[in-house]
Amino acid sequence: MNCVELQQSLAEVENGSSGPQRAHLKTCAECSALVAELNLIAATATDLRAAEEPSPRVWNSIEIALRQEGLIRPQSTNGARGNRSLLPSFGSRWTWARWVVPAAAVLLITAGVYVRQHSASQPIAANIVVPVAPAKSSDPAGLSDDDLLQEIAQQSPAMQAQYADNLRRVNEYIHDAKSDVDADPNDEEARRSLMEAYQEKAMLFELAMDHPLQ
Amino acid sequence: MSGRTIELVLAGAMAGTVFVTITAGTLVAQSRKDLHFNVGVRSGISVNNPYGSISVKPSLNNTVMINAMLSSDKVEIDSSQNGNRVEIQSHLLPGATAENGRVDYEVLIPADASITLHSNTGSLHAEKLHGDVTLEGASATVDIRDITSAHVHVKTLNGPVTLTNVQDGHVEVDSLSGEVTLNRVTGPLVQVISTSGPINYTGDFGDSGDYRLTSHSGDIEATVPETTSADVTASSVRGEVHDDIPLQPKAHTSFIVRQGSAFVGTMGRAAVSSTVVLRSFSGKIHLRKRTSK
Numbered sequence: 001m002n003c004v005e006l007q008q009s010l011a012e013v014e015n016g017s018s019g020p021q022r023a024h025l026k027t028c029a030e031c032s033a034l035v036a037e038l039n040l041i042a043a044t045a046t047d048l049r050a051a052e053e054p055s056p057r058v059w060n061s062i063e064i065a066l067r068q069e070g071l072i073r074p075q076s077t078n079g080a081r082g083n084r085s086l087l088p089s090f091g092s093r094w095t096w097a098r099w100v101v102p103a104a105a106v107l108l109i110t111a112g113v114y115v116r117q118h119s120a121s122q123p124i125a126a127n128i129v130v131p132v133a134p135a136k137s138s139d140p141a142g143l144s145d146d147d148l149l150q151e152i153a154q155q156s157p158a159m160q161a162q163y164a165d166n167l168r169r170v171n172e173y174i175h176d177a178k179s180d181v182d183a184d185p186n187d188e189e190a191r192r193s194l195m196e197a198y199q200e201k202a203m204l205f206e207l208a209m210d211h212p213l214q
Numbered sequence: 215m216s217g218r219t220i221e222l223v224l225a226g227a228m229a230g231t232v233f234v235t236i237t238a239g240t241l242v243a244q245s246r247k248d249l250h251f252n253v254g255v256r257s258g259i260s261v262n263n264p265y266g267s268i269s270v271k272p273s274l275n276n277t278v279m280i281n282a283m284l285s286s287d288k289v290e291i292d293s294s295q296n297g298n299r300v301e302i303q304s305h306l307l308p309g310a311t312a313e314n315g316r317v318d319y320e321v322l323i324p325a326d327a328s329i330t331l332h333s334n335t336g337s338l339h340a341e342k343l344h345g346d347v348t349l350e351g352a353s354a355t356v357d358i359r360d361i362t363s364a365h366v367h368v369k370t371l372n373g374p375v376t377l378t379n380v381q382d383g384h385v386e387v388d389s390l391s392g393e394v395t396l397n398r399v400t401g402p403l404v405q406v407i408s409t410s411g412p413i414n415y416t417g418d419f420g421d422s423g424d425y426r427l428t429s430h431s432g433d434i435e436a437t438v439p440e441t442t443s444a445d446v447t448a449s450s451v452r453g454e455v456h457d458d459i460p461l462q463p464k465a466h467t468s469f470i471v472r473q474g475s476a477f478v479g480t481m482g483r484a485a486v487s488s489t490v491v492l493r494s495f496s497g498k499i500h501l502r503k504r505t506s507k
Contacts, residue, residue: 158312159352162372166390169410173430176495180451189449189493196407196428203388207352207371 006031015039040191145171148208163208170204173197243314247291249280249302256345257298259323260330264304265289266316267336270329272343273322280321286314372411393432408432412497416504419444419488426491434492437502443482448492448499450475455492455499477501 001009001024009021016025016035025032145167153160177194184190253259253276261268266285273279278300282291288310292303304317312335323329328346331338337355340347344362352371359378366383368375372391383401387394391410400420406413408429415436419425421443427434438444438459445464448455454474461479471478480487492499 162353166371166409169431170390173409173495176430176451180495189491193428193493193495197409197430200388200390200407200409203369204371204390207350207369207390 003028003031007034010035010038015042040188148205152208163204166204167201170197170201173200243286245284245287247280247282247284249278249282249291249293251278251280251295251300252276253278253295253300253324253327254298255324255326257300257324257327258330259300259302259321259327261302261319261321261332262304263302263317263319263331263333263336264306264315265312265335266304266318266333267338268319268321268331268333269337269339270321270323270331270343271341272325276324278321278323278327280319282320283318285316286310288314289317291317391432418442419490421486421488423488425488426493428491428493429497430494431496432494433497433499434494435500435502436490436492437504438481439504441482443480443487444490445480445487446490446492446501447478448476448501450494450497450499452496453494453498455501457501458503459501 001020003024006016006021006024006028009018010016013021015038016022016031021035025035149160149164149167152163174194174197177190177197180187180190181194255276257276257278259270259278261270261280280293280302282302282304284291288307290305290307292305294301302319304315306315316336318336321329323343324345325343326345327343328348329340329343330348330350331340332350333354334352335354336351337357338349338351339357340349340361341358342360344364346365346367347358347361348365348367349356349358350369351373354370354373356368356370356373356375357378358366358368358376358380361377361380361383363382364380364384366377366380366385366387368377368387368389370389370392373389374393374395375387375389376395376397377385377387377399378397380396380399380401383399383404385396385399385401385404387396387406387408389406389408389411391408393411394406394408394413396404396406396413396415396417398417399415400417401423403424404420405424405426406428410431411429412432413427413429413434415425415427415434416438418439419442425444427436433453434448440459446461448457449471452475455477457477459481461477461481463479492501
């Protein structure tokens with residue numbers, strides 16, 4: 001098994017535990033590093049509790065987005081109150097919520113990819129397909145902080161300063177965490193901090209989505 | 215009756231009418247709503263309240279009792295029960311504001327029930343429960359106490375978070391800039407992540423847990439008794455670290471320990487120790503010894 005075959009085989013046995021994979025990994029430092037990184041990302045993803053049930057608000061925002069896209073229709077009504085969802089009902093006003101949830105997810109994926117890219121050897125890193133996020137800003141996740149702040153300014157001006165301040169701080173957090181990873185890509189704590197920084201930003205967007213309107 | 219007397223009577227009557235109208239208006243605007251639900255063991259209760267407080271305490275039996283004080287008719291309460299799950303939602307009507315859309319809840323639930331509370335501006339309080347507790351809010355003040363053997367998850371933007379006497383917990387607190395205070399909080403996992411808020415821990419780090427307190431720019435302070443057993447790693451990229459407790463140095467560390475910006479070591483008995491990681495970028499870290507009073 002050569003390097004290309006090993007990377008292809010990871011689609012089926014991603015932890016490199018099969019016999020041919022192990023045989024190749026014993027002799028190839030680059031592939032060993034790749035498998036180690038993939039295992040680390042998988043373990044970190046577990047830490048992020050991605051497998052946990054999303055909150056009702058997440059489901060609600062998905063429901064709202066599907067309705068807006070016309071993919072589902074409201075249930076038959078028995079008066080105005082008949083079809084009111086018990087879940088938060090601010091989706092109709094927060095039309096931008098439909099991109100907030102995937103955007104938060106993209107943030108976390110981006111963090112994983114960034115960590116992986118900055119710790120893998122160059123030839124292998126070049127083979128990794130980086131997910132393409134909607135390009136709206138220079139942020140690696142394609143998120144537009146300006147969009148977020150504009151929406152908050154329109155919908156809940158009293159909260160704008162708080163969100164702007166926290167957004168600035170969390171961007172500094174990400175910047176510093178990236179610098180730390182760049183300085184020592186093998187520092188596990190630094191890489192974990194970067195994931196946590198992105199997690200904080202994802203939480204900021206989630207809280208913004210949750211904020212009701214006046 | 216003289217003309218002057220008639221004027222006074224009419225004026226009094228008008229004033230009385232206005233008073234009654236205002237009083238009646240107030241009575242109409244503010245209202246109280248009580249809800250009761252029968253549930254089984256390990257039920258789930260969710261309260262989503264955009265504006266206002268939520269306080270949760272244990273009930274004496276398998277009932278969920280909701281006492282809600284609505285500040286005006288600009289908000290109403292939607293409720294539903296689906297099997298063992300109860301959902302409560304403060305529903306803001308057109309024209310609702312933070313003031314007239316406010317609802318204050320007092321909730322009694324079975325002690326083994328799991329709760330999910332959400333409020334943006336009010337206080338969130340839960341006590342004496344052993345079901346899972348999930349609290350979220352932007353500016354909400356979070357106060358959790360006397361929780362045992364439960365998952366405790368908290369998310370806030372800038373609201374302060376206080377956890378007191380949480381035992382055997384799986385605790386995860388995320389706060390952008392709110393101060394996080396943990397008093398006697400122990401369990402297999404205790405994790406606090408903050409962007410700029412300070413983190414204060416007072417307790418003994420249990421006996422076999424994983425404790426991670428991380429803040430980008432906030433200070434971290436841990437105050438522990440001398441009897442604490444823990445493997446401690448503390449590092450601040452740009453801030454200072456201070457250690458009042460002598461640690462037994464570790465032979466191997468995963469990073470270069472720079473004097474004044476990091477320390478690594480074991481306190482107490484390593485065989486029964488917890489793992490403690492204190493990490494900041496620009497905040498100070500201080501490991502203090504608790505002095506007996």
